[in-house]
Amino acid sequence: MTNTRMVKAVVLIGGPQKGTRFRPLSMDILKPLFPVAGFPMIYHHIDAARKIKGLREILLIGSYQQSDALHRFIMEVQHEFRILIRYLQEYAPLGTGGALYHFRDQILAGNPEVFFVMNCDVCCDFPLAEMLEFHKSRGPGVHHTILGTNATRQQSLNYGCIVEDSETHRVRHYVEKPETFVSTTINCGVYIFSPDIFNCIAKQLENSKEAINFDLTSTEQNPNIVKLDDAIAKMTxxxxxxxxxxxxxxxxxxxxxxxxxxxxxxxxxYLSIYHRTHPERLAKLGPNQPNIIGDVFIHATARVDPTATLGPNVTIGSGVTIGAGVRVRETLILDGAIVGDHACILYTIIGPRATIGQWTRIEGTANDPNPNKPFAKLDVCGAFSNDGRLQPSITVIGSSVFVPSEVVILNSIVLPNKELRGSFKNQIIL
Known part of the structure; x- marks a missing residue:
């Protein structure tokens, strides 16, 4: 294997116009900073990227306005990992390809041999070192690499589908969300690009501008918007x-x-892979500690009564208070929330600073036949409906919501700053 001169990583974090399906959680927290397994979503990308041999810089690209929360996160992670991290803000949403092209000078500064690109909403084991090894093994010349995995025929219709040469693994055809079946190999949203990718994106930009100039009704479109998927399809x-x-x-x-x-x-x-990567993050049984079942993360500042039972697959955020006799399973409880004595919370996300009364039951219904087994592949997680989309009916309690004692909330979504006065089932409470 040849030595890499220098490598960079880019995380595309999107902007406020995206993430509508993530509401109401994204109404108070930037989606890239939403905590999963105790850490912001993009923290897991950065933690994986920093381990790449030769990595010098990580760039976050998006159209979010600069915020104290984002700035604080970058400063903290830079200090923790001792690596340069910068946020590059788009002047307007430019699409995945357009955003890369707009900041091409910053990406190419220092003359990196290759650079990784990762979509923010990807959750995976991030086999970046193995992917780079594979990329280099393809030999000299200009080439790029996509991370792919297998889906079912029905699931594949919701993703970018790849047709490849079975021997060389060269991509022969690429279609984003096809109307009919193309391939069970799908694009995972993780890439290794050579600098020449910008020549291809430039061609797509020219085609976009020509199309808009030709169509006089398209005056409100932005000719600088280019999707990375379109550039990839064109290259094949x-x-x-x-x-x-x-x-x-x-x-x-x-x-x-x-x-x-x-x-x-x-x-x-992410909790399951902590066994291998960060076992110190997982809560353990001990004197005056809550009963722990399976994988549980508890922030050091959380106060959990020792009579509570947590797990499997529970995350307790900073400053959270969990009362006596509480039962929590398959749930995230975010910063500053309070859960009263003997409450039961299953398949739920409790937003920051929410208050849950005593003896209250909050429950979602997940399409999940085997909740105790960490899923290894896309098609065995059990979280997909018949059309291939990930749609478990969990309950979401927004930030600063008050839920009274002795009520039941089932399969419902509650927007922030609401004060509930009774039980609800299968409702969106605006």
């Missing part, structure tokens, strides 16, 4: 394109975090 059909694309297959866990329900399953996965 043009013989003189800027490089060959290969697909590296992973058999490890992968999913997307598009909804609150997906965050519950991502939480389970």
């Amino acid at each position: 059909t043009e013989k003189d394109s800027n490089g060959i694309i290969h697909v590296y297959h992973t058999i490890k866990f992968w999913s997307q975090i598009k909804s609150a329900g997906a965050a519950v399953f991502a939480n389970r996965h």
Whole structure:
């Protein structure tokens, strides 16, 4: 294997116009900073990227306005990992390809041999070192690599589908969310690009501008918007394109975090891999400690009564208070929330500073046949409906919501700052 001169990583974090399916959680917390298994979503990307040999810089690209929360997160992670992290803000949403192209000078500064690109809403084992090894093994020349995994025929219709040469793993055809079946190999939203990718994106920009100029009714469109998927599809059909694309297959866990329900399953996965990567983060049984079942993360500042039972697959955020006799399972309880004595919370996300009364039951219904087994692949997690979409009916309690004592909340979504006065089932409480 040849030595890598220098590597960078880019995380595409989107913007406020995205993440609508993640509401109401994204109404108070930037989606990239939503905590999963005790840490912001993009923390897991950065933690994986920093281990790449030769990595010098991580760039976060999105259209969120600069905020104290985002700035504080970057400063804290830079200090923890001793690596340069910068946020590059788009002047307007430019699409995944357009955003990369707009900041191409910053990405290419220092002359990196290759750079990783990761979508923010991806949750996986991030086999980045193995992926880079595969990329280099393809030999000299201009080429790029996509991380791929297998889905069922029905699930594949919701993702970018890859048709490859079975021997060389070269991508021969690529279609984003096809109307009919194309392939069970899907794009995982993790890439290794050579600098030549910008030549291909530039061609797509020119085509976009020509199309808008031709269509006089498209005056409100932004000609600088280019989707990375379109550039990839174009590269697989043009013989003189800027490089060959290969697909590296992973058999490890992968999913997307598009909804609150997906965050519950991502939480389970990240907790399970802590056994290998960060066992110190997992709560353990001990004197004057709560009863722990399976994988549980408890922030050091949380106060949990020793008579409570937590797990499996539970995350307790900073400053949370858990009362006596509480039962929590498959749930995230976010910073500053209070759970009263003898409450029962299953398949739920409790937002920051929410208050749950005594003897209250809050429960979601997840399409999950085996909750005790960490899922390894897309098609065995049990969280997909018949159309292939990840849609468990978990309950979401928004930030600063008050839920009284002795009520039942089932399969419902409660927007922030509400004071409930009774029980609810299968409702969205605005």
